[in-house]
Amino acid sequence: RAKEAGRNTYRFYTEEMNSHALHRIRLEEELRYAIEHKEFILFYQPKLDLTSNDIHSVEALIRWQHRTKGLIPPIEFIPFAEETGLINEIGEQILDIACKQLQQWQQKSSPVEKIALNISSCQLDKPEQFFSGLEDRLNRYGLRRDQIKLEITEHLLMGKDDNVIAQLHHQRQSGLSVAIDDFGTGYSSLSYLQVFPLDELKIDQSFIRNLSENSKNKTLVQAIITMGHALNMSVIAEGVENQEQMDFLIDNGCDQAQGYLLSKPLPAEALDNWLADNFCRN
Numbered sequence: 001r002a003k004e005a006g007r008n009t010y011r012f013y014t015e016e017m018n019s020h021a022l023h024r025i026r027l028e029e030e031l032r033y034a035i036e037h038k039e040f041i042l043f044y045q046p047k048l049d050l051t052s053n054d055i056h057s058v059e060a061l062i063r064w065q066h067r068t069k070g071l072i073p074p075i076e077f078i079p080f081a082e083e084t085g086l087i088n089e090i091g092e093q094i095l096d097i098a099c100k101q102l103q104q105w106q107q108k109s110s111p112v113e114k115i116a117l118n119i120s121s122c123q124l125d126k127p128e129q130f131f132s133g134l135e136d137r138l139n140r141y142g143l144r145r146d147q148i149k150l151e152i153t154e155h156l157l158m159g160k161d162d163n164v165i166a167q168l169h170h171q172r173q174s175g176l177s178v179a180i181d182d183f184g185t186g187y188s189s190l191s192y193l194q195v196f197p198l199d200e201l202k203i204d205q206s207f208i209r210n211l212s213e214n215s216k217n218k219t220l221v222q223a224i225i226t227m228g229h230a231l232n233m234s235v236i237a238e239g240v241e242n243q244e245q246m247d248f249l250i251d252n253g254c255d256q257a258q259g260y261l262l263s264k265p266l267p268a269e270a271l272d273n274w275l276a277d278n279f280c281r282n
C-alpha cells in the first residue's frame, strides 16, 4: 500500500513538474518569438503636476500584443523575462519605442516632454552598456537626457555596487532623473535614500488605496511626503482612484499624482486625444 501511494505521489509530482517546466519552455519560446517580431507595445499614463495642474510627463508601461491571446499585462511575463535575462532585449526595444514616441510628441508640440521608464534590476547589471544604449537612442531621436526618467525599485538598489551608484550620479549630472518606485513596499532600511541619487519618490499605491478608511495610512503618507521633501525629492502618489484621495494629497503638499481618477494608461494616440479634450490651452 505504502509503495503504491508512494508511486502515485511520485507520478503526480512529476506530472505537475512537467507541466510547470513545459509552461516555462513555451513561455520562453513565445517571448523569443515576441522579441523577434516586435510584439511589445507601450501604454502611457499621465502624471499630473499638482502645483500647476499641468501634464508634462508620462510613465511608459509595457504590454505584450500577442498575435492570438491579445494584450498581455506585464505581471504575466516581466518576472519570467527577468529570470531568463530576456528583459535586456525587451528593455532595448522599449527604450526605442519610447524615444521614438517622444520625438513624435516633440515634433507636434505635445505637452508631453518627458517619459518615465520602468527598469528591472538586471538591466543595470552592466551599467555602461545600458547607459551607452540610452545615449544612442537619445542621439538617434534628437532627445535630451533630461527628457528621460528611470523608475527603479528599492529592491534594485539593495543589490547594486559603487559602480552603479557612480554611473547614476554621472547620468544625473547630465540631466537624467531617477525615481524610486513602489516606495514603502520593499526593504525597511532607508539608508539607500542617502546613498543613491534620487529625484522622485513614488508612494506605493497600497498606501493610497486605503487612505480614507485607514488613519495610519494617512499618517504614513504625510510622513513620506515630509521625508521626501526633506531629502529634496519630488513626491508622487500612484494609484489615485478617487477625489477624496486626491484632495488629501493636495492638502498635504504632494507634488504629483497618477491614477485611474485622472486616466488609465493609454496608447499614444488615445492619450493625445485625452490631452486635447482635457488640457487644451486654447
Ligand code: C2E
Pocket: 045, 060, 061, 062, 073, 074, 075, 078, 087, 094, 117, 118, 119, 120, 151, 181, 182, 205, 238, 239, 240, 241, 258, 259, 260, 261, 265
Ligand atoms: P509600476 O511601475 O508600479 O506601475 C504601476 C501599475 O499600476 C501599472 O500596472 C498601472 O497600470 C497600474 N495603475 C496605475 N494607476 C492605477 C490606479 O489608479 N489603480 C490601480 N489599481 N492600478 C493603477 P501595469 O501596467 O500592469 O504594470 C505593472 C508593473 O509592471 C509596473 O509597476 C512595473 O513594475 C512593471 N512594468 C511595466 N512596464 C514595464 C517595463 O517597460 N519594463 C519593466 N522592467 N517593468 C515594467
Ligand code: MG
Pocket: 059, 118, 151, 181
Ligand atoms: Mg513605475
Ligand code: MG
Pocket: 181, 182, 202, 204, 205, 238
Ligand atoms: Mg509603482
Ligand code: MG
Pocket: 182
Ligand atoms: Mg508596481
